[in-house]
Amino acid sequence: MKNIFLAAFLLMAGSLSAQVNLFEGSFEEALAKAKAEDKPLLIDAYTDWCGPCKMLDREVFQNEEAGAYINEHFVAYKLDMEKGEGPFVAMKFRVKSYPSTLFIGADGHLIDKVIGYGGVAGYLKTCGEMLEKPHFENINANNWKLDFPEFYRTTFTSDSWERAKPDPEKTNAFLAEQEDLSTEVNWSIISGMSYYGHDYLGWAVENREELLTMYPKSEVDNVVDKALSEAMKEVVEANPEISALDAATAVGTKFNMELVGESRDKLVINFLYGQQDFAGLLAYLEDGISTEPQLYMVNSIAWRIYQRNDDQDVILRAIALLEKALEKEEEHNSMDTLAHLYYKANQMDKAKVAAERTLELAEEAGADMPDTVKLLEKLSE
Structure with missing residues (x-):
């Protein structure tokens, strides 16, 4: 190979x-x-x-x-x-x-x-x-100029037309007239318009296995995740006191699928992440997740906490979680996040050590880390 x-x-x-x-x-x-x-x-x-x-x-x-x-x-x-x-x-x-x-x-x-x-x-x-x-x-790829409807075309930026926000009603009306929703044009609309919402997200969940044989997994999973996330919001709005885990179970029941393990973890974490419930996120990663969280996931959450949270207890819990993940796998982006969290927690000596290690790892990976350099400059003042 x-x-x-x-x-x-x-x-x-x-x-x-x-x-x-x-x-x-x-x-x-x-x-x-x-x-x-x-x-x-x-x-x-x-x-x-x-x-x-x-x-x-x-x-x-x-x-x-x-x-x-x-x-x-x-x-x-x-x-x-x-x-x-x-x-x-x-x-x-x-x-x-x-x-x-x-x-x-x-x-x-x-x-x-x-x-x-x-x-x-x-x-x-x-x-x-x-x-x-x-x-x-x-x-x-040789058939690259497909006959897309204007409402889809104008969601893309071009020097030849004005970009416009789509109307979900037009999306629904167009898809309702289609005999085969899995064609390239129709899937492009279902996938591309999922961010704006439409009535065919559930269809993607029901046909996920077939769609995975026809289109990239990242596209299919994105639409399925959107469908499950929207269903999660509906469950929580109807019952504000329900726990995230129970809400995920209800979503699985709605789509006649068993949400367990990684699929359940993904839904719960994405929901809590979207709600910016950082304390709930950390609690789930600490005790509720079915498998040990991967470094990229911990890093993504920890960085968002650095950006949008000032609660020192939450910051310290994020540091502990990221330290544990980095013990098994060192990676420059995650080490940079740790350095910034140390800085925000006023642990300056640790911040400097982590920042210096970030630059070492970045050099090994052939990556530039200008924000880490700026942090080190601040730490040296």
């Missing part, structure tokens, strides 16, 4: 002195080049206002070691999702979060869509995994 050799390949790649060779041309020309070279097409789907997009460009596409690996295995292409052909590609692949990376097989079929950026090592690991994944045979 190609990704098995990734680590060894990177050790010798520095001597090759290569950055990522970006193809310049139209989207269709990029697809043709990938087909001619029998390589997957890697598309950096970005916008010019996106900070993490710039970080991805700097840390990956201008990195010699990353360039050597990507050039060997992919045709690389950057596309601004808000200009020229970009909005049409964004509509086709339902790209609304940035940065996103689209992986398209040499045959033109979608391999997967990956949202976000978490450092060079993680990005290249994902690239390696894409070389082994099956393709979505129903999603052909």
Whole structure:
């Protein structure tokens, strides 16, 4: 398997002195080049206002070691999702979060869509995994200008039209007329409009297993999570005294599904997170969760607590939880969160140690941490 050799390949790649060779041309020309070279097409789907997009460009596409690996295995292409052909590609692949990376097989079929950026090592690991994944045979990039209704098209930013907030009534009326809700156009509307709400979220829950064979898991799970979250809100509004766990059980009953383990944890945590019930969140992570919380989850919650909470008891509990998670796996973003929490708890010596360790971990991962540098400057004043 190609990704098995990734680590060894990177050790010798520095001597090759290569950055990522970006193809310049139209989207269709990029697809043709990938087909001619029998390589997957890697598309950096970005916008010019996106900070993490710039970080991805700097840390990956201008990195010699990353360039050597990507050039060997992919045709690389950057596309601004808000200009020229970009909005049409964004509509086709339902790209609304940035940065996103689209992986398209040499045959033109979608391999997967990956949202976000978490450092060079993680990005290249994902690239390696894409070389082994099956393709979505129903999603052909060569058929990229689909006949989308205007209310869907105008939810995307473009230099060719004005963006507009959709009317859920139009979404419901359009979907009510469709015979097959699972087509690309209809799924794009169900998925893309889920944030604004419509009457077909429950349909996605009922048909989740089939949808997972047709569309990226991140898309399907996003719609299902939205449906369960909306149902959770309805249960709590009807019974304000109900516990989050009991509310989750009621939601499972509504959809005739057993919400246990990770699926229950996800629903409860997302609900409490949305309510900004930080004390409740920490209590659930400390005692109620079915499995030990993963570092990325603890970090996300701890950072939100740093940003939006001043209760020292909550801050100290978040520190304890994050310290425990970092004992098993050190990672620069989470260590940075810990440094900031120490600072907010007035534990300056610990904040300095954690900030310094953050920069060490970031250097190993090939990441820049300007906020950590600023924190260290404040600690040195």
